[in-house]
Amino acid sequence: TWTNSSKYKFPEMLSEEDFINENFDIAYFNYFTKLIDFKKARFTSGLIRTIFAKPSNIAKNISIKSLSEHLKSSIEIYCEEYKNIILIAHSMGGLISKAFILDDLNENESTKVKLFLSLAVPHKGSNWANIGGKLARSNPQVIDLKPLSAFLDKVNEDWIENKERIPKTVYYFGQYDEIVEEQNAVSYQVGKKLKVACNNDHFNICKPESKNSIVYKGIKKDLSTYVKEKHFSEDMKPKTFIDDGKLDDELFVLKLLIADVHNSLIDDSKQTFFNAEYMIRSMISKGYDIEELDQLYNNLERLYRIYFNKLV
Structure with a gap:
């Protein structure tokens, strides 16, 4: 599924990026599928640490819902220690993921x-399944992949209802994809910024020939943005403040002392000031434009002055 014509695997390409290697573990999730001329997903090993069990020798198509339950069990058992997971899924794997x-x-x-x-995932089904369904009437996966199938209707309805809780989703689609066309490869109510057009067909979109391809550079950017935002959110959490006396001469502390305000309120003010300064320095070091937050900062400062004046 992920190996290009040079036998170079997409996950191994990604693992060669320093920031990915430092921030992520990569694993494959494998399942059996036989959809007319679709090939069985191969279990691979090598540079990428595989943390999911190898599929059994029993070759049987089961429903997409059943495969999602297999994914659930695999993540709960093999990824128990992980708090944050990113799913990169191709074709039917995206429906399993959803x-x-x-x-x-x-x-x-x-x-x-x-x-x-999401890489060429048939979110709204595949017209190919209508043709395939005539050749494989008993294949539960083909039935689920048909446009307007009961499975797809239920998943898409729930996806929209949970739009405030679902993870950020980026939709990659192949402009030469004859299996899953653009209108089916993108979910409902998706903005332009979350859609990426690639000059690929259905099969080679998940096996880029080089690191210069759109799909590779796009996913690399998505992962980089995630890491940056994750580190930023961690830096924005309040830090433990140790009062070593360095803030004793700050103007706001002197005002509180003159007003004979209780020591606990002074300590709390120092803690607040410390975290505000720490967060600002952290934002500057990561390249954020402080001017963009000036208005918010001014509003917070104004509220602080209002309540401070009430206090003194």
């Missing part, structure tokens, strides 16, 4: 999946 995410939200009110990268 069904898993929705079940996770329903069961836990939240999901470990923080980013979902």
